Amino acid sequence: MEMTTLTMVLFLLSMLWSVSHGFVPPRTFRSSLSRSGSNNYLTTEELWFNQTLDHFSPYDHRQFEQRYYEFLDYFRPAENGPIFLKICGESACNGITNDYISVLAKKFGAAVVSLEHRYYGKSSPFKSLSTENLRYLSSKQALFDLAVFRQRYQESLNLKHNRESTENPWFVFGVSYSGALSAWFRLKFPHLTCGSLASSAVVLAVYNFTEFDQQIGESAGAECKAALQETTKLVEQRLASNGKALKKLFNAGECKAMKKPLLLIMDAERFGYVCSWRLMAISFIFWQDAAVTAFQYGNPDTLCTPLVEAKNAGEDLVDAYAKYIKDYYLGKFGVSVQTYNQKHLKNPAVSEGSGDRLWWFQVCTEVAYFQVAPSNDSIRSSKVDTRYHLDLCKNVFGEGIYPDVEMTNIYYGGTKIAGLDT
Numbered sequence: 073m074e075m076t077t078l079t080m081v082l083f084l085l086s087m088l089w090s091v092s093h094g095f096v097p098p099r100t101f102r103s104s105l106s107r108s109g110s111n112n113y114l115t116t117e118e119l120w121f122n123q124t125l126d127h128f129s130p131y132d133h134r135q136f137e138q139r140y141y142e143f144l145d146y147f148r149p150a151e152n153g154p155i156f157l158k159i160c161g162e163s164a165c166n167g168i169t170n171d172y173i174s175v176l177a178k179k180f181g182a183a184v185v186s187l188e189h190r191y192y193g194k195s196s197p198f199k200s201l202s203t204e205n206l207r208y209l210s211s212k213q214a215l216f217d218l219a220v221f222r223q224r225y226q227e228s229l230n231l232k233h234n235r236e237s238t239e240n241p242w243f244v245f246g247v248s249y250s251g252a253l254s255a256w257f258r259l260k261f262p263h264l265t266c267g268s269l270a271s272s273a274v275v276l277a278v279y280n281f282t283e284f285d286q287q288i289g290e291s292a293g294a295e296c297k298a299a300l301q302e303t304t305k306l307v308e309q310r311l312a313s314n315g316k317a318l319k320k321l322f323n324a325g326e327c328k329a330m331k332k333p334l335l336l337i338m339d340a341e342r343f344g345y346v347c348s349w350r351l352m353a354i355s356f357i358f359w360q361d362a363a364v365t366a367f368q369y370g371n372p373d374t375l376c377t378p379l380v381e382a383k384n385a386g387e388d389l390v391d392a393y394a395k396y397i398k399d400y401y402l403g404k405f406g407v408s409v410q411t412y413n414q415k416h417l418k419n420p421a422v423s424e425g426s427g428d429r430l431w432w433f434q435v436c437t438e439v440a441y442f443q444v445a446p447s448n449d450s451i452r453s454s455k456v457d458t459r460y461h462l463d464l465c466k467n468v469f470g471e472g473i474y475p476d477v478e479m480t481n482i483y484y485g486g487t488k489i490a491g492l493d494t
């Protein structure tokens with residue numbers, strides 16, 4: 073192993089200024105895909121319309137500009153072709169991607185339109201994303217945005233084609249969070265769609281989401297699961313023993329002394345986080361998300377093979393794990409360490425990285441999905457508990473910010489969602 077134990081532990085420690093996504097961020101995944109070229113898009117031409125900021129206030133008439141896209145090459149208006157609304161979720165919406173929906177659009181002579189989710193990307197109503205300004209960020213407002221957009225777009229289409237009160241058949245599409253929005257749109261605005269496709273939709277908000285860890289265990293298989301559990305124990309032990317010594321060093325402005333070993337693997341910017349790191353031994357989240365990603369996105373061998381091999385060869389499991397993080401999770405998969413930095417999450421400035429803060433706000437107010445360790449036989453550290461997540465919400469957004477999961481499920485119906493068949 074090329075990494076010494078010290079640099080390895082520092083490497084892990086620096087990761088561990090860390091927080092967890094409710095889901096391992098699909099947005100990160102998508103952005104690493106979209107880097108592979110712009111011909112993945114049917115269109116990237118930005119269009120704008122004025123959206124109501126607060127759909128639920130009778131007094132507040134403020135508006136903000138929301139970004140959207142349209143692709144009309146396949147549209148057959150004379151035959152009253154359908155309109156496919158692709159719902160953009162928790163990330164910047166940079167265009168209409170070229171995927172199976174464009175195949176369907178061609179076949180059915182459909183128009184394809186896509187609306188960016190409020191606050192994400194360029195559709196931010198505010199220049200600062202302070203907690204106060206995030207008060208209008210919710211799935212409920214986002215659904216209303218879609219409804220208003222759907223109406224305005226239909227009107228403008230009718231105007232363009234010189235006709236009155238025509239209604240094209242509208243279909244909505246979404247995946248993951250936007251999949252939930254797709255299902256909920258059909259639920260809350262059945263008069264505005266003919267149908268909805270909701271892929272991997274997270275329609276049930278869950279507070280203590282222990283099933284995730286269990287599923288990983290099942291997907292991993294007995295041998296790999298045991299290796300993962302052993303790795304967790306080793307990291308816990310090492311953080312507990314070396315953690316204290318390191319913490320001492322970090323106090324009292326000793327950071328500079330640590331610079332050299334860190335720079336072997338870290339850049340200067342990330343070094344700064346290690347210096348101000350407080351949560352040391354209780355932050356295992358980055359570490360666990362890294363493992364989860366291998367399973368959620370279908371690449372278990374990249375993690376299981378080296379871990380099981382290391383275990384069978386009597387090698388250091390934590391070394392093998394660190395190598396996986398470096399090569400795959402940060403390398404190939406392209407996750408940014410920034411995503412795990414609470415300082416970054418607290419930053420209210422609108423930037424390309426704002427999506428992390430925004431999604432966490434939605435996690436901390438509506439859906440939770442706190443990925444906590446099950447009480448028995450867990451893979452992740454038991455230190456990743458409910459308290460940890462609640463503290464994170466409080467630390468990042470302030471007092472009184474925690475998810476009301478029950479209200480979310482009362483509002484949408486959870487798995488008893490009652491869509492209409494027509």
Ligand SMILES: *[C@@H]1O[C@H](CO)[C@@H](O)[C@H](O)[C@H]1NC(C)=O
Nearest residue numbers: 119120121122123135136137
């Ligand atoms: C939105 O409203 C503002 C203020 O009335 C106006 O200046 C702007 O042009 C509008 N934008 C769009 C896209 O209609």
Ligand SMILES: *[C@@H]1O[C@H](CO)[C@@H](O)[C@H](O)[C@H]1NC(C)=O
Nearest residue numbers: 278279280444457458459477
């Ligand atoms: C979640 O887990 C915590 C800690 O185990 C427990 O106190 C709490 O009641 C649980 N909440 C729900 C809604 O299951």
Ligand SMILES: *[C@@H]1O[C@H](CO)[C@@H](O)[C@H](O)[C@H]1NC(C)=O
Nearest residue numbers: 289294297446447448449450
């Ligand atoms: C805990 O997990 C082990 C291993 O999967 C299982 O054999 C045992 O029955 C479980 N215990 C409880 C209380 O669920």
